[in-house]
Amino acid sequence: MAAAGIVVIFDFDKTIIDCDSDNWVVDELGATELFNQLLPTMPWNSLMDRMMKELHSQGIRIEDIATVLKRSPIHPRIIEAIKSAHALGCDLKIVSDANTFFIETILEHHGLKECFSEINTNPGFVDEKGRLRIFPHHDFTKSSHGCQHSSCPPNMCKGIVIERIQASLSMEDQKKTIIYLGDGLGDFCPTLKLGDGDYVMPRKGFPVWDLICNNRKLVNAEICEWSDGEEFENVLFHLISRIISIDGNNTSPKMGQLYSVDCKLETMPLPVATGHEDFPQALPVLH
DSSP states (O other): TTTEEEEEEEOOTTBBBOHHHHHHHHHHHOOHHHHHHHGGGGHHHHHHHHHHHHHHTOOOOHHHHHHHHHTTTOOOOHHHHHHHHHTOOOOOEEEEEHHHHHHHHHHHHHTOOOEEEEEEEEOOEOOSSSSSEEOOOOOOOOOOOOOOTTSSSOOOOOOHHHHHHHHHHSSSSSSEEEEEEEEGGGGHHHHHHTTOOOOOETTSSSHHHHHHTTTTTOOOOOEEOOHHHHHHHHHHHHHHHHHHHHHTTTOOOGGGGSSOOOOOOOSSSSSSSOOOTOOSSSSOOOO
8 A cells, every 4th residue: 555664653642632531531520639639649540540440439330431531522633634544554553651441432432443553552441340440551560661761651661662663663574664643741752762764743832842842953753743633634644645755756855845844843942831731630740
């Protein structure tokens, strides 16, 4: 297929959907006050597991959680962009600090689950009592994941996940180009793992954008920012078109200049809080 050499890797919260799924569920089910009380006392994943226990004890069913998840905001152009990229032959993957149940419920609701070949996230499943359990992607109580970047939470280093994906791709005959999309602090480490010829699409005005602005020389991939669902779709498809053109014609990367997408990064550092404070966050955390 036309785009078989392209791997698009997405963050989930505030990238595919326009909120933090953990905060969304807690707020929509009326548990924000308890969440805020417990937040300083335990790690994020343990807190979410505890919140699911509390909600279950109050009679909240797994169907109620699913109903709330299906209401989570997502731009219609993002839905169409994912479906179209999949139809073109791009290999789509998710690397997220959300959880399996939340992500799969939302993707299934929008007819997107089959578009993704791989979902890397915190395990979330319904136990025999009908309670949703949430566990960390990496069990940090037993060992560190080994990454020293302060932007990576203890339960998941997305950079390590990207390195595993890259190692798997290197074993294939066809050279692959990676496009990575994200918004949060945890999306900075995987950005640093990308090489020349890859692309990173940070959400402008969000934490990963700030980190990239302040550490531009550390990033080897070409940077193409986006702000909303419309830009998400436009920028992604300009990049896919550019990569197909370069690969198909065996021309130099200058071919990309023919496309109108602006991939120039503003070099002036931005304030830390620019545009993402409207989303529901109990406290600033590495999540």
